[in-house]
Amino acid sequence: MIDLKNKVAIITGARRGMGRTHALIMAQAGARVAISDISLEECENVVSEIEAQAGEAMAFKCDVTNAEEINEMVKRVVGEWGKIDILVNNAGVFSLKPFVEMTEKDWDFVLDINLKGYFLMAKSVVPHMIKNNSGSIINISSIASGQVGIGFAAATHYVASKGGISGWTEALAVELAPHNIRVNAISPGLIDTPMIDVIKENKEAEKAVLDKIPMKRAGKPEEISYMVAFLASDMASYMTGSNVVIDGGMLAG
Ligand code: NAP
Numbered sequence: 001m002i003d004l005k006n007k008v009a010i011i012t013g014a015r016r017g018m019g020r021t022h023a024l025i026m027a028q029a030g031a032r033v034a035i036s037d038i039s040l041e042e043c044e045n046v047v048s049e050i051e052a053q054a055g056e057a058m059a060f061k062c063d064v065t066n067a068e069e070i071n072e073m074v075k076r077v078v079g080e081w082g083k084i085d086i087l088v089n090n091a092g093v094f095s096l097k098p099f100v101e102m103t104e105k106d107w108d109f110v111l112d113i114n115l116k117g118y119f120l121m122a123k124s125v126v127p128h129m130i131k132n133n134s135g136s137i138i139n140i141s142s143i144a145s146g147q148v149g150i151g152f153a154a155a156t157h158y159v160a161s162k163g164g165i166s167g168w169t170e171a172l173a174v175e176l177a178p179h180n181i182r183v184n185a186i187s188p189g190l191i192d193t194p195m196i197d198v199i200k201e202n203k204e205a206e207k208a209v210l211d212k213i214p215m216k217r218a219g220k221p222e223e224i225s226y227m228v229a230f231l232a233s234d235m236a237s238y239m240t241g242s243n244v245v246i247d248g249g250m251l252a253g
Contacts, residue, residue: 002226002235011023013091013092015035031086035047038063065113070124087122089118089122092161093195095157095198109157111161126181138185140186141169147166169183186246188247191221227246
């Protein structure tokens with residue numbers, strides 16, 4: 001039922017994991033999708049998957065910390081498809097490091113990708129949305145953001161970045177509402193992507209997390225992507241500034 005026909009989307013971090021399923025599901029709903037990540041070849045594989053389902057997609061090598069690469073991608077998407085309706089800020093990195101061992105370099109690496117990367121993408125895309133008086137921005141945050149009743153040790157940089165995204169989403173939603181641009185966040189719980197290999201490698205740590213999830217399993221990437229597609233669509237026309245938690249009941253438990 002979700003209809004994204006005639007809509008153009010850019011998705012970051014889309015070569016694998018949730019970014020890939022956001023792209024596949026949005027293309028199934030009719031959107032033309034720009035698949036971007038740091039590896040062009042793997043983005044091209046996702047484009048092939050979409051084309052095999054008769055969808056339309058383009059691949060881009062785009063590091064979200066690099067404003068030049070971002071601006072070049074945005075220029076090419078607008079040149080080719082005429083506009084940008086949807087931005088999915090999804091690219092992110094996660095690492096475990098105790099605070100006492102954390103260096104300034106570790107901190108900057110995570111904050112530059114997870115938080116500044118979202119800012120740089122929006123800076124480049126929003127002027128085109130303002131021109132069309134229409135747009136939907138979906139920021140992938142996390143329940144590891146603080147202010148939700150659970151704390152995450154050994155990932156203070158990641159938590160700071162996700163807390164930043166959640167607050168930034170609200171502020172940007174208020175600022176862009178007069179331009180008919182909606183800005184929402186999704187906060188996933190534990191989702192089965194390569195990002196959580198670091199948790200799965202440690203069976204004790206994996207069990208400890210699963211014990212906290214009432215549904216006793218990690219989510220599947222597409223269980224987040226359906227919400228991305230919904231928020232991108234006109235069905236969510238009265239939603240802005242929201243942060244949708246999808247976590248198998250973890251926060252409720
Ligand atoms: P993933 O499989 O690791 O996908 C993230 C993608 O982003 C990877 O392809 C990654 O490439 C790419 N990326 C990293 N740095 C980039 C950069 N500078 N520019 C462009 N792309 C870059 O992880 P995922 O689980 O699908 O994560 C998607 C989003 O969901 C992230 O924002 C993550 O924080 C969030 N999230 C995940 C979970 C979870 O449990 N999986 C839970 C809550 C929120 P490299 O691997 O080469 O770095």
